[in-house]
Amino acid sequence: MTASNMTDSYGNLVSGPGKSTLKANPACVAWLATHPEWAPVPGARHYEASHRGNGVRSLDRISNGRKLTGKVLAVSVSGTSDYPKTRIVRDEGTRWTSEVHAFVLLAHAGPCPDGQETLHGPGGPLDSRYCGCDTGACAEGNLRYGTHAVNVGETIAAGRAVRPATFPCINHERCGGMVVNEGRRCLRCATEVARAATAMYRAGIDEETAARRLGYANPVWVRRLAVKYGGHDPAVRVMRRSWPHRAMATVRYRLKIGIGDTT
Numbered sequence: 001m002t003a004s005n006m007t008d009s010y011g012n013l014v015s016g017p018g019k020s021t022l023k024a025n026p027a028c029v030a031w032l033a034t035h036p037e038w039a040p041v042p043g044a045r046h047y048e049a050s051h052r053g054n055g056v057r058s059l060d061r062i063s064n065g066r067k068l069t070g071k072v073l074a075v076s077v078s079g080t081s082d083y084p085k086t087r088i089v090r091d092e093g094t095r096w097t098s099e100v101h102a103f104v105l106l107a108h109a110g111p112c113p114d115g116q117e118t119l120h121g122p123g124g125p126l127d128s129r130y131c132g133c134d135t136g137a138c139a140e141g142n143l144r145y146g147t148h149a150v151n152v153g154e155t156i157a158a159g160r161a162v163r164p165a166t167f168p169c170i171n172h173e174r175c176g177g178m179v180v181n182e183g184r185r186c187l188r189c190a191t192e193v194a195r196a197a198t199a200m201y202r203a204g205i206d207e208e209t210a211a212r213r214l215g216y217a218n219p220v221w222v223r224r225l226a227v228k229y230g231g232h233d234p235a236v237r238v239m240r241r242s243w244p245h246r247a248m249a250t251v252r253y254r255l256k257i258g259i260g261d262t263t
């Protein structure tokens with residue numbers, strides 16, 4: 001092996017100098033050698049999850065008479081969570097959206113024990129490898145089940161603790177909300193702005209005008225709020241309609257050549 005870091009398909013550090021502080025546990029090496037990478041997701045027989053950080057895949061299957069080819073499923077990270085999610089279909093046909101780490105542990109470690117939750121090791125939220133152990137600092141894996149108390153303790157130790165909201169929202173007199181960063185709007189107020197912006201976009205009002213009406217200088221920021229809290233489709237850009245420009249140009253042209261109504 002060279003000095004370069006090796007990464008898996010999610011870009012997680014699998015080996016190399018960056019992982020040198022973590023020890024390879026012989027028990028985990030043995031576990032990995034005896035457990036195939038892909039295991040079925042209980043309750044969804046057309047899907048399998050990888051314990052090596054390669055996510056969730058569908059299998060070749062027949063659906064409504066059509067032959068579907070299996071593939072590794074796309075993941076998405078929503079605005080409110082650091083953890084990649086994906087969507088599969090249960091045996092009874094209903095959709096099942098959950099974090100990749102939840103499918104991996106369900107397939108390889110079984111259901112989450114009562115009173116426990118998923119813990120992520122030093123690899124962070126994108127590292128969904130599981131190695132059969134519960135040390136929490138293993139070179140072979142990153143996921144395990146554990147109690148909330150352990151999770152909180154590790155989060156604080158890793159410097160990832162959530163800071164409390166201690167500043168008043170800039171709209172505090174009206175909403176009474178608190179924020180983490182001074183000079184910001186609280187979640188409730190940001191949601192109000194996002195919904196108003198989304199409604200304006202739907203009414204055909206362009207992003208610049210909508211931002212101005214809501215008291216923001218930056219239309220990009222308002223658009224982000226609309227996507228995050230207002231349900232606005234991120235693929236849709238709301239541009240100034242082109243016809244007013246064309247109309248203006250026509251008026252200018254008519255003025256220039258001296259025809260038309262100028263009153």
Ligand SMILES: [Zn+2]
Pocket residue numbers: 025028131132133134135138139140141
């Ligand atoms: Zn391990």
Ligand SMILES: [Zn+2]
Pocket residue numbers: 169170171172175176177178185186187188189190
């Ligand atoms: Zn507020």
